[in-house]
Amino acid sequence: MTGVTARKRGRPPRTESADTRDRILTAAREEFSERGYDKTSVRGIAKAAGVDSALVHHYFGTKEQIFEAAIEVAFAPALGAPEAVADGPLDQVGERLARFVFGVWENPTTRKPLLAIVRSAVNNDTAAAVFRRLVVSQVLRRIAGRLDLPDAELRAELAAAQLVGCAMLRYVIKVEPLASADLELIIARVAPVVQGHLTGP
Amino acid sequence: MTGVTARKRGRPPRTESADTRDRILTAAREEFSERGYDKTSVRGIAKAAGVDSALVHHYFGTKEQIFEAAIEVAFAPALGAPEAVADGPLDQVGERLARFVFGVWENPTTRKPLLAIVRSAVNNDTAAAVFRRLVVSQVLRRIAGRLDLPDAELRAELAAAQLVGCAMLRYVIKVEPLASADLELIIARVAPVVQGHLTGP
Numbered sequence: 001m002t003g004v005t006a007r008k009r010g011r012p013p014r015t016e017s018a019d020t021r022d023r024i025l026t027a028a029r030e031e032f033s034e035r036g037y038d039k040t041s042v043r044g045i046a047k048a049a050g051v052d053s054a055l056v057h058h059y060f061g062t063k064e065q066i067f068e069a070a071i072e073v074a075f076a077p078a079l080g081a082p083e084a085v086a087d088g089p090l091d092q093v094g095e096r097l098a099r100f101v102f103g104v105w106e107n108p109t110t111r112k113p114l115l116a117i118v119r120s121a122v123n124n125d126t127a128a129a130v131f132r133r134l135v136v137s138q139v140l141r142r143i144a145g146r147l148d149l150p151d152a153e154l155r156a157e158l159a160a161a162q163l164v165g166c167a168m169l170r171y172v173i174k175v176e177p178l179a180s181a182d183l184e185l186i187i188a189r190v191a192p193v194v195q196g197h198l199t200g201p
Numbered sequence: 202m203t204g205v206t207a208r209k210r211g212r213p214p215r216t217e218s219a220d221t222r223d224r225i226l227t228a229a230r231e232e233f234s235e236r237g238y239d240k241t242s243v244r245g246i247a248k249a250a251g252v253d254s255a256l257v258h259h260y261f262g263t264k265e266q267i268f269e270a271a272i273e274v275a276f277a278p279a280l281g282a283p284e285a286v287a288d289g290p291l292d293q294v295g296e297r298l299a300r301f302v303f304g305v306w307e308n309p310t311t312r313k314p315l316l317a318i319v320r321s322a323v324n325n326d327t328a329a330a331v332f333r334r335l336v337v338s339q340v341l342r343r344i345a346g347r348l349d350l351p352d353a354e355l356r357a358e359l360a361a362a363q364l365v366g367c368a369m370l371r372y373v374i375k376v377e378p379l380a381s382a383d384l385e386l387i388i389a390r391v392a393p394v395v396q397g398h399l400t401g402p
Contacts, residue, residue: 118323122374123323136376140376157370162363165366173332177354
């Protein structure tokens, strides 16, 4: 008994706060996914996490900052893109980027939070700003940086535009025949375009 | 006095109902633009138009059907795309389509309803279905039809994806440098891609 109590008392506060932080973050992701940015409230997140609103503010600050933290977690796999894409020969960077983006969308685990982020960013200027800051600057800028070409940022964005448009029409709006088309066929069509934007003349 | 009364009485019912119809449609466009599909109600549209909800149902049917009618009006310029794009030499069809799409987005009058439609379609499956039916089948299918090529529909959709992605990043998410880039520069980069999807090998 003494041992247990001692362990309980001796539990470092940092671990406990990390648990609470994680619980809030999980609740935030769920709330943002379910309701979108506009309809999600700090109070709702606190309630779902079983904590007081003040604690949510304490750990994360404003709703915008919670959203950013939630995106950062949801996007953890996507934030690996620059490394995954930049490694390997430059003349296949288009195909690697295409495979990476479609891979994230084809995976049911990552598709749902991604869809929630896209919906929030399309609907709300604050969410769009977070999306820009995080996804664009962390993913696109880094890819552009490794290209080491003039107008590399615009190139990376035009390449991303082809992939963003494909994702919108295939996974969000679900336009046929694109929505049901074989993924390898799409990649075969799209990869050269992405490559052309990134490294073409 | 008698003349006025007679003119009033003699006013053909079709004109009056056309006025009411237009007023409802204008109110519907405003409501969908301001609130998005989910938050717009038939009652709200009726109130904004100064008529009874029953009259809105009488003229247009369900909320989905009102949305479709509102999109059809907002999209009237865009629905001219197939003709505008298909006229002229086939080896410049990519540039014509790119200029058409960016033209609609650059125009402040058409950008707002377009943004509302995109937001609704991204957020709501019913709105997405209307978007698919109207925009995709009326615009993309017709362009594909005039191409007279195998897999013309998929080609048209991949071409559209490049333009949709550019519109998303430039006008909705507002990613820099793309958002502020010179339009002619973007068209110079994007038109060959669109052309390639449509008529390339």
